[in-house]
Amino acid sequence: MNQNNAIELYDTTLRDGTQGEKINLSVQDKLLIAEKLDEFGVDYIEGGWPSSNPKDEEFFRKALDLKLKNARVSAFGSTARKPGSIADDPNLTGLLRSQTPAITIFGKTWKAHSAVGLGLTDEENAELIFESVRHLKEEGREVLFDAEHFFDGYKDNPAFALKMLQAAEEAGAERLVLCDTNGGTLPHEIYDIITQISSSTSVPLGIHTHNDGDLAVANALSALRAGATHVQGTINGIGERCGNANLISIIPNVVLKMNGRFRHKLQLNQLTALSKFVYEILNLPPDNRAPFVGRSAFAHKGGIHVSAVLKESSLYEHIDPKSVGNRQRVLVSELSGQSNIRYKARELGIALPEDNAALFRTMVQRIKKLEHEGYQFDVAEASFELLLRHEMGEFQPFFEVLESKVHIESGKNREAVDQAVMKVEVNDEIELTAADGDGPVNALDKALRKALRRFYPEIRNMSLVDYKVRVLEEKKGTSAKVRVLIESSDKENTWSTVGVSTNIIDASLQALSDSINYHLFNCRTKPLETLREATPC
Ligand SMILES: CC(=O)SCCNC(=O)CCNC(=O)[C@H](O)C(C)(C)COP(=O)(O)OP(=O)(O)OC[C@H]1O[C@@H](n2cnc3c(N)ncnc32)[C@H](O)[C@@H]1OP(=O)(O)O
Numbered sequence: 001m002n003q004n005n006a007i008e009l010y011d012t013t014l015r016d017g018t019q020g021e022k023i024n025l026s027v028q029d030k031l032l033i034a035e036k037l038d039e040f041g042v043d044y045i046e047g048g049w050p051s052s053n054p055k056d057e058e059f060f061r062k063a064l065d066l067k068l069k070n071a072r073v074s075a076f077g078s079t080a081r082k083p084g085s086i087a088d089d090p091n092l093t094g095l096l097r098s099q100t101p102a103i104t105i106f107g108k109t110w111k112a113h114s115a116v117g118l119g120l121t122d123e124e125n126a127e128l129i130f131e132s133v134r135h136l137k138e139e140g141r142e143v144l145f146d147a148e149h150f151f152d153g154y155k156d157n158p159a160f161a162l163k164m165l166q167a168a169e170e171a172g173a174e175r176l177v178l179c180d181t182n183g184g185t186l187p188h189e190i191y192d193i194i195t196q197i198s199s200s201t202s203v204p205l206g207i208h209t210h211n212d213g214d215l216a217v218a219n220a221l222s223a224l225r226a227g228a229t230h231v232q233g234t235i236n237g238i239g240e241r242c243g244n245a246n247l248i249s250i251i252p253n254v255v256l257k258m259n260g261r262f263r264h265k266l267q268l269n270q271l272t273a274l275s276k277f278v279y280e281i282l283n284l285p286p287d288n289r290a291p292f293v294g295r296s297a298f299a300h301k302g303g304i305h306v307s308a309v310l311k312e313s314s315l316y317e318h319i320d321p322k323s324v325g326n327r328q329r330v331l332v333s334e335l336s337g338q339s340n341i342r343y344k345a346r347e348l349g350i351a352l353p354e355d356n357a358a359l360f361r362t363m364v365q366r367i368k369k370l371e372h373e374g375y376q377f378d379v380a381e382a383s384f385e386l387l388l389r390h391e392m393g394e395f396q397p398f399f400e401v402l403e404s405k406v407h408i409e410s411g412k413n414r415e416a417v418d419q420a421v422m423k424v425e426v427n428d429e430i431e432l433t434a435a436d437g438d439g440p441v442n443a444l445d446k447a448l449r450k451a452l453r454r455f456y457p458e459i460r461n462m463s464l465v466d467y468k469v470r471v472l473e474e475k476k477g478t479s480a481k482v483r484v485l486i487e488s489s490d491k492e493n494t495w496s497t498v499g500v501s502t503n504i505i506d507a508s509l510q511a512l513s514d515s516i517n518y519h520l521f522n523c524r525t526k527p528l529e530t531l532r533e534a535t536p537c
């Protein structure tokens with residue numbers, strides 16, 4: 001990669017991204033993402049294919065009112081369908097109607113696609129590309145040419161592939177974007193082919209890769225190394241089939257590893273926020289294991305790793321998580337050593353006694369034993385926190401469930417009944433309550449809340465948002481142990497708790513009790529100032 005050349009960042013989340021399965025964006029969603037991409041510093045935003053559907057047409061109409069600081073909006077489409085009818089071609093007309101400063105058109109550079117798909121001779125295909133690009137240029141637009149299937153086409157028939165690039169160049173295309181449309185090319189092939197062809201054109205080369213071989217990011221980086229100066233991709237790698245090259249991974253690799261520079265100064269420390277923003281708009285759960293930005297990207301679980309990270313983060317981290325807006329985390333599990341517990345204690349601000357080694361040893365043994373019984377603390381951090389604070393003498397449960405009974409009735413011709421009765425001790429007082437629910441766990445939750453609300457009115461602000469059950473010893477069938485994981489929320493925070501038992505009601509009650517205790521502990525130990533600021537407590 002030539003460090004003197006700034007790299008252009010071309011985002012196609014709104015076009016190729018939406019070709020991915022289960023991906024759908026409204027016009028408003030597209031506008032919001034476009035503004036965010038511009039703020040982040042991308043150079044081009046490919047908004048869609050205007051003549052393909054009314055939504056994309058509307059997007060381009062509304063995009064005219066966007067006040068973009070960095071990015072140019074580009075409309076995407078194919079070359080004209082037939083040589084000789086360029087000026088009336090509905091696709092080119094639609095592209096021009098979108099009034100974008102840039103237009104990206106794709107043309108065939110693999111002979112089979114031109115001959116079989118479009119039924120054209122080599123000359124006709126070259127003419128189609130030439131005439132389409134020239135027409136758009138004559139209308140005063142910046143034209144980027146996407147050489148569809150370039151790498152497969154070049155491997156099959158280099159002369160044909162180069163002839164089509166030349167047609168686009170001669171017509172005035174400002175960028176020749178080499179596409180690995182089927183996503184099956186390898187990084188060294190990308191590097192070799194770009195190195196071979198780069199002297200045959202004076203137009204800046206771009207790269208557009210797909211992830212079918214799980215190599216889209218590697219292929220894009222290889223292309224940049226070989227001299228491409230324009231890179232296309234999508235946020236979070238969404239896109240047709242296995243997706244497009246993930247800009248969220250390309251960007252930090254270029255900046256932090258390859259000493260490269262983009263045309264606009266990017267807000268690299270907003271990378272994690274950008275990735276989350278797009279997942280949020282797509283209504284998809286974020287990928288925890290995503291490199292750089294995932295919740296687990298800097299989460300250390302093995303004791304050996306944590307011990308080293310406590311001394312020097314870079315011993316087990318390839319970059320500083322803060323540089324991309326992420327953070328280091330430490331998980332507690334059966335693979336922990338004392339270092340994991342020590343880290344969590346510090347993170348939680350727990351005051352440690354001078355001589356704490358024995359305490360930590362006991363805690364490690366306790367966690368390993370509980371995990372062996374079926375508990376899982378890396379996904380139930382609130383339960384772990386209560387355990388740790390209890391061990392350190394900072395926490396005592398706010399209540400004790402003395403008895404609980406659940407009554408279930410069901411039958412073919414009658415309505416199901418789920419009732420729970422609960423005897424709970426709080427501050428030496430006993431409360432006896434009953435409640436109906438939608439299912440036994442809901443009945444239990446309601447009865448417990450009913451018993452506690454006189455003492456702890458703040459529990460009305462929390463709710464159960466997720467409930468998962470996992471059978472732990474499948475071979476034992478219905479007598480197997482189960483692990484219940486509960487996620488709760490007070491609108492500002494979410495926390496997870498765990499319970500394990502052969503009895504699903506008992507496991508649920510453990511997780512539920514931990515959840516309420518965790519909420520009460522947080523509410524009751526917050527300084528008065530914080531409570532006055534209308535926090536959920
Ligand atoms: C590699 C890529 O990602 S390219 C982008 C792919 N994205 C999309 O296809 C999404 C948007 N597409 C659409 O909305 C529709 O497919 C439309 C509106 C473009 C076309 O719809 P239709 O006219 O009904 O055609 P249909 O989708 O069945 O087939 C595509 C047509 O485009 C033609 N075509 C394909 N590539 C090109 C090209 N580079 N230049 C000109 N025509 C092309 C095909 O030959 C086919 O025409 P034919 O049926 O006459 O052979």
Ligand SMILES: CC(=O)C(=O)O
Pocket residue numbers: 016106146147148149179180181182208210
């Ligand atoms: C143009 C395009 O999206 C591709 O070739 O993959």
